[in-house]
Amino acid sequence: MSLENILEALEKNHNLRKLTSLKHEGNFVFKEGKKLLNLAGNDYLNLSSCKSLKDEFLDNVKEQDLFFSSSSSRSLSGNFTIYEELESFLKSKFKEKEILHFNSGYHLNISCIAALVSIPNTLFLVDKFIHASMIDGLKLGGAKFFRFHHNDMNHLENLIQKHYDHYENIIILSEALFSMDGDFSDFNTLIAFKEKYPKIKLYIDEAHSVGCFDEEGLGLVKALNLEEKVDFIVFTFGKALASMGACMICNNLYKSFFINKARAFIYSTALPPINIAWTKFIFEKMSELKEKREKLQIIGNFFKNQLIEKNHQILGDAYIISLVLGENQKTIELAKKLETNGIFAPAIKEPTVPKNTARIRFSLHAGLSKEDLKKVIELL
Numbered sequence: 001m002s003l004e005n006i007l008e009a010l011e012k013n014h015n016l017r018k019l020t021s022l023k024h025e026g027n028f029v030f031k032e033g034k035k036l037l038n039l040a041g042n043d044y045l046n047l048s049s050c051k052s053l054k055d056e057f058l059d060n061v062k063e064q065d066l067f068f069s070s071s072s073s074r075s076l077s078g079n080f081t082i083y084e085e086l087e088s089f090l091k092s093k094f095k096e097k098e099i100l101h102f103n104s105g106y107h108l109n110i111s112c113i114a115a116l117v118s119i120p121n122t123l124f125l126v127d128k129f130i131h132a133s134m135i136d137g138l139k140l141g142g143a144k145f146f147r148f149h150h151n152d153m154n155h156l157e158n159l160i161q162k163h164y165d166h167y168e169n170i171i172i173l174s175e176a177l178f179s180m181d182g183d184f185s186d187f188n189t190l191i192a193f194k195e196k197y198p199k200i201k202l203y204i205d206e207a208h209s210v211g212c213f214d215e216e217g218l219g220l221v222k223a224l225n226l227e228e229k230v231d232f233i234v235f236t237f238g239k240a241l242a243s244m245g246a247c248m249i250c251n252n253l254y255k256s257f258f259i260n261k262a263r264a265f266i267y268s269t270a271l272p273p274i275n276i277a278w279t280k281f282i283f284e285k286m287s288e289l290k291e292k293r294e295k296l297q298i299i300g301n302f303f304k305n306q307l308i309e310k311n312h313q314i315l316g317d318a319y320i321i322s323l324v325l326g327e328n329q330k331t332i333e334l335a336k337k338l339e340t341n342g343i344f345a346p347a348i349k350e351p352t353v354p355k356n357t358a359r360i361r362f363s364l365h366a367g368l369s370k371e372d373l374k375k376v377i378e379l380l
Contacts, residue, residue, distance in 0.1 A: 014328035015349050024049070027367050029344050036344035037372060039362050042239035044212050044319060045292045046367030047282065050242075057281045065277035070270040074101075075259075078270040086280040090235075090247065093218055094227055098255040101276070103268050105207050105236035105246040106133040111264035112232070112248055113137030113203075118261060119169060125159050126173040127151065129181060131205060132351075134173050150181070153189040160197055171201045171231075176209040176220040180353050180361060182316030184220070191229050203232040208320065211240025212293055217286030243279040245271050292366040300364055303373045312380060319364040322348070323380065324357055331358040334380075341379050 001009075010016040023030040026049050029038045047053060065082050072078035087099040102108035114137045116122060124138055124145035138145050146163070148156040160170065172193070174185045185204065194200045206219040214223040217240070221230050233249035248258060258265060300319035307314045307321065315322040325331045331347040338345050338360070349358045362376070 014332055020346075027365075027372075031339070031344065034339075034342075036339060036342055037375075039343060039345040039364070039376070041365070042208065042363055043242060044208075044240040044296055044363075044365050045217075045242070045289055046365045047240070047242035053242075053282075053285070057278055061274065061277055061281075065273045067273040069272050072270065073266065073268060074270045075266055080270075080273045080276070082273045082276045082280065083270070086276050086283070087247070089280055089283060090249070093216065093222070094233075094249055096228055096251070097233075097249045098252045100248045100250075100255050100258055100265070101271075102246045102248065102262075102265055103271050104238070104244065105131075105205070105234065106136075107264035107268060108234060108236075108246040108248055108262075109133035109205065110137040110140060111262035112258055113143070113173070114141035114263070115258060115261035116171060116203075117141030117143040121168040123163055123167040123170050124173060125156060125163075125170060127175070127178075127185075129178050130173050130175060131179060131207070134205070150178075151183065151186055153186050153193075157193065160193060160200070164197060164199065168199065169201065170197070170199050171203055173203045173205075175205045175207070177206075177212075177318060177320070179208050179320065180315075180322060180348065180359075182318060182320030182322060184317055187221075187224055187226060191226060194229060201231040202229070203234075204230050205234040205236075207234065207236040207246075208239060210235045210237075211286065211289075212296060212319070215287065215290065217283075217289060217293065237279050237282075241279065241282050243282055244275060245279055296364065296366045299366075299368055299370065299373060302370055303362065303364060303377075306373070306377050307380070310377065310380070315359075321362045321364065322359040323362070324359045326356050326358060328358045331360060334360055338376070338379055341375075343376055343379065345376075 020031060027037060028035050070078035074083060083101055087101060090099045110133050113134055124143050126145055126147050127150055128147045129150045146159050148159055177184055190202055194202055204221055210219040211217045213220045221227050221233050236246040237243040296319050304316060304321055313324045315324060328349050335345060335347040345360050345362055347358060348361045353359060
């Protein structure tokens with residue numbers, strides 16, 4: 001099939017992606033000059049447009065952190081002290097763990113998981129809805145893996161029992177808060193499996209939960225006091241933390257392993273020191289943002305309950321709420337209606353979500369009001 005035919009098939013199925021030029025201003029984006037309330041970002045604490053935070057950071061940033069390029073990987077000359085300062089700060093919050101910074105969550109997952117594949121006789125059991133970066137890491141490494149139905153712990157245990165005697169290591173991959181369905185992992189059962197089956201290790205991605213849970217914004221695993229029982233915790237910084245980059249939280253042995261085997265760490269030019277300084281600054285502010293986290297939970301519950309009362313088919317247990325419409329065309333039409341009425345919430349289609357589960361994904365943040373959300377509800 002030619003490239004033209006591939007693109008034509010995507011367009012015929014209402015599934016052709018295009019880039020949209022947007023100007024950002026506070027809670028809004030401007031698309032083709034039209035002002036739209038942005039419900040498509042992942043800026044859960046509404047920090048990315050906070051001028052006072054930026055001003056405070058720039059007033060206090062050290063001269064050594066003002067470099068706008070590291071000019072090297074950390075393995076060569078790019079290991080500025082600010083990297084180790086950030087890692088040390090986070091390590092102080094996770095006493096028995098070590099921290100390793102990566103350029104993005106995608107870099108981290110694809111390379112750490114591919115590295116773990118190289119450990120002999122390792123099997124991966126993965127939630128069907130884990131992020132594409134995890135799947136890509138498994139495929140890149142040539143992993144032996146099986147998917148279990150989303151959050152189906154019976155299916156997972158059946159797979160454990162079927163394969164347990166044939167492998168030395170079994171790593172379960174999941175997310176703390178799933179990015180599209182907006183539901184939580186069943187941590188109680190996952191921990192019970194780990195205690196029942198000693199070969200199991202847990203790998204949990206906190207991309208959509210770090211910043212939004214725990215007294216210091218250190219994620220759901222920490223909020224549940226499970227950090228000693230989860231072997232690999234992934235933080236990404238481009239969502240609630242309003243920065244970029246990611247980090248692996250694991251024991252010292254695995255940190256050393258990833259420094260030597262995670263190819264995206266070894267072969268990528270490190271992020272600029274000023275970006276790392278900003279990430280550290282935001283983490284240091286997290287304990288002051290309890291009110292924002294509480295508001296996020298309040299508006300999430302309000303929006304969800306209002307949609308349920310109106311008998312809409314929704315997914316989501318927190319501040320990611322998806323209105324499931326099924327058909328691509330139907331979803332596109334609703335997205336256009338919302339846009340016409342000042343709301344930016346694009347259609348989400350396969351392969352981001354399974355076929356016939358197209359949806360409008362409402363990504364809420366602490367800067368929204370109930371009045372903002374009432375307007376959305378009236379349009380649905």
